[in-house]
Amino acid sequence: xxxLLNSYFVKTHKLEISITIIAIxxxxxxxxxxxxxxxxxxxxxxxxxxxxFFGIIAISATFVVTLGEIDLxxxxxxxxxxLIFGMVMTSTDGNVFIAFILATSLGMxxxxxxxxxxxxxxxxxxxxxxxTLFFWRGLVNVISQGSGIAIVDVADGTWHHMIFVEKxxxxxxxxxxxxxxxxxxxxxxxxxxxxxxxxxxxxxxxASAQMMxxxxxxxxxxxxxxxxxxxxxxxxxxxxxxxxxxxxxxxxLMLTTLAAVFVGGTSVFGGKGTIFGTxxxxxxxxxxxxxxxxxxxxxxxVKFINGLMITVAVTVYxxxxxxxx
Amino acid sequence: xxxxxxxLENIYKNFGNVKVLKDVNIKINKGEVVALIGDNGAGxxxxxxxxxxxxxxxxxKVFFKNQEVQIKSVAQSRKMGIEAVYQERAxxxxxxxxxxxxxxxxxxNSFGFLDIKKQRKEAEKILRDYIGFTSKAITVDSQVMxxxxxxxxxxxxxxxxxxxxxxxxxxxxTMGLSIQETEKVLNFVKGLKNENKSAxxxxxxIIHVYGAADRFIILDRGEVVGEFNKEEISREELVQKMxxxxxSGKIKVED
Numbered sequence: 373x374x375x376l377l378n379s380y381f382v383k384t385h386k387l388e389i390s391i392t393i394i395a396i397x398x399x400x401x402x403x404x405x406x407x408x409x410x411x412x413x414x415x416x417x418x419x420x421x422x423x424x425f426f427g428i429i430a431i432s433a434t435f436v437v438t439l440g441e442i443d444l445x446x447x448x449x450x451x452x453x454x455l456i457f458g459m460v461m462t463s464t465d466g467n468v469f470i471a472f473i474l475a476t477s478l479g480m481x482x483x484x485x486x487x488x489x490x491x492x493x494x495x496x497x498x499x500x501x502x503x504t505l506f507f508w509r510g511l512v513n514v515i516s517q518g519s520g521i522a523i524v525d526v527a528d529g530t531w532h533h534m535i536f537v538e539k540x541x542x543x544x545x546x547x548x549x550x551x552x553x554x555x556x557x558x559x560x561x562x563x564x565x566x567x568x569x570x571x572x573x574x575x576x577x578x579a580s581a582q583m584m585x586x587x588x589x590x591x592x593x594x595x596x597x598x599x600x601x602x603x604x605x606x607x608x609x610x611x612x613x614x615x616x617x618x619x620x621x622x623x624x625l626m627l628t629t630l631a632a633v634f635v636g637g638t639s640v641f642g643g644k645g646t647i648f649g650t651x652x653x654x655x656x657x658x659x660x661x662x663x664x665x666x667x668x669x670x671x672x673x674v675k676f677i678n679g680l681m682i683t684v685a686v687t688v689y690x691x692x693x694x695x696x697x
Numbered sequence: 698x699x700x701x702x703x704x705l706e707n708i709y710k711n712f713g714n715v716k717v718l719k720d721v722n723i724k725i726n727k728g729e730v731v732a733l734i735g736d737n738g739a740g741x742x743x744x745x746x747x748x749x750x751x752x753x754x755x756x757x758k759v760f761f762k763n764q765e766v767q768i769k770s771v772a773q774s775r776k777m778g779i780e781a782v783y784q785e786r787a788x789x790x791x792x793x794x795x796x797x798x799x800x801x802x803x804x805x806n807s808f809g810f811l812d813i814k815k816q817r818k819e820a821e822k823i824l825r826d827y828i829g830f831t832s833k834a835i836t837v838d839s840q841v842m843x844x845x846x847x848x849x850x851x852x853x854x855x856x857x858x859x860x861x862x863x864x865x866x867x868x869x870x871t872m873g874l875s876i877q878e879t880e881k882v883l884n885f886v887k888g889l890k891n892e893n894k895s896a897x898x899x900x901x902x903i904i905h906v907y908g909a910a911d912r913f914i915i916l917d918r919g920e921v922v923g924e925f926n927k928e929e930i931s932r933e934e935l936v937q938k939m940x941x942x943x944x945s946g947k948i949k950v951e952d
Contacts, residue, residue: 380838384838560810564810564811564813565805565808565809565810565811566803566805566809566810566811567809569796569800569803569811570800570801572789572791572792572796573789573792573796573800573801576789576790576791576792577789577790580783580787580788580789581789581800581801582751582771583749583751583771583781583783583787584771584789584797584800584801584802585770585771585772585775585800585801585802586772586800586801587770587772643789643790643791643792644791
């Protein structure tokens with residue numbers, strides 16, 4: 373047992389192991405407290421259906437947080453890109469290629485603006501992205517004039533609806549499959565690609581990274597651009613699920629998404645993080661609301677327990693980190 | 698007889714209205730260790746940042762291996778064979794050693810994915826052959842955080858040797874090190890000459906500088922105000938010159 377605890381894997385994966393234990397304990401509580409719900413499939417199907425919408429963004433945002441930066445504008449990027457997707461879909465009679473390319477390009481453009489404001493103008497990311505948060509949401513309101521867009525006629529029953537959100541074998545929502553695939557891919561990039569490597573070095577120590585010949589500005593800009601892309605993608609998934617665009621789309625994503633990243637163990641100081649941790653963070657944060665209600669507590673407890681989870685998790689990580697130093 | 702490696706001609710550098718470097722001319726030969734000395738604000742750091750591509754000069758010419766070059770980025774200067782070893786900024790603390798050694802020069806496949814196996818293997822070679830780390834406590838997977846100041850410098854030196862740099866720029870390499878570790882670093886600098894490599898060396902401690910360098914260039918308020926070969930000047934005289942400069946602001950020939 374002590375051998376196991378001292379093994380190389382355990383030593384280097386303390387964060388991942390802690391977060392996994394927290395998640396297991398949480399699901400045990402659900403299971404024991406509400407067996408009538410948690411021994412049956414529908415609750416898991418509901419999780420698999422709803423988690424990917426913010427999960428995809430959380431995975432992508434882990435890159436930005438590892439840089440020691442933050443992006444608060446993604447809820448509005450989801451809004452504006454969904455709007456464009458809906459408008460193009462309805463006006464081209466469901467041309468998914470054009471709609472997809474325009475929406476994701478706009479997402480990347482919005483990310484590019486964030487990146488340029490942070491690197492070239494030198495505005496702290498928390499300030500810059502509050503600005504763009506309001507800007508893109510404001511633009512959504514101006515363009516949509518407050519009305520929604522139904523894409524049910526051009527999307528429902530199509531092959532693209534099938535590959536985005538329908539159920540595999542009638543059971544597993546496609547968006548969850550996509551979420552798993554993207555998580556795996558992003559984990560690979562995060563740890564084993566030059567870009568992910570540079571993300572870690574820039575987040576760790578900007579000046580050193582620059583001295584090692586890493587183009588700090590470019591790394592940051594690309595990080596914001598990819599978050600813009602994945603925000604657009606999350607918006608498109610949501611559109612297919614709901615078959616409807618509404619002008620507040622994306623609002624409410626901010627806290628759950630960032631909570632998943634921080635509960636997952638990625639350091640707010642930059643330089644260290646884990647995609648796997650964020651994935652588990654998504655499972656925790658994404659299951660709380662239904663879990664709490666299933667346990668028989670009133671919905672009023674949701675925020676309270678959410679807050680408790682986040683505070684406990686980040687405290688544990690801070691303590692682990694302190695012991696290391 | 699000495700072969701020229703780096704030459705700076707009439708280098709000027711301003712930050713806004715502040716003239717940080719004024720008509721700087723220096724030359725560094727192959728196999729030579731040159732010390733830059735001067736007070737804080739003399740322009741030493743700016744000068745080496747011009748050489749390593751962090752800053753571009755406002756005017757003036759840079760020659761490397763007898764060719765005129767414009768060094769626009771750190772990545773470019775490293776590629777040319779100029780490597781900086783900074784006390785505080787040589788490595789990133791929370792990342793593993795092998796990643797630090799290859800940061801910015803990763804071994805990748807054509808899609809940009811890292812060849813972790815090869816990087817670790819090469820890093821092991823560097824630790825063993827170039828630096829002589831034999832302690833089991835330090836492996837290629839160690840975080841830099843756990844290393845002492847001297848060990849960090851050792852890794853940075855090993856890295857520059859591995860990548861076969863011709864000119865190594867040392868910014869305060871002994872700052873904050875124990876006596877024993879300082880000794881190691883100075884020995885390393887002396888060892889560079891045997892490999893016909895050159896170094897530019899900044900240090901506040903004239904005793905360290907005198908022991909390690911072949912030539913001394915004194916900077917004051919952005920200008921080169923004195924240049925001495927080691928044979929021409931004793932340690933005491935050099936200290937004397939610095940005190941004199943400090944008190945009166947003139948060992949300058951001109952002005």
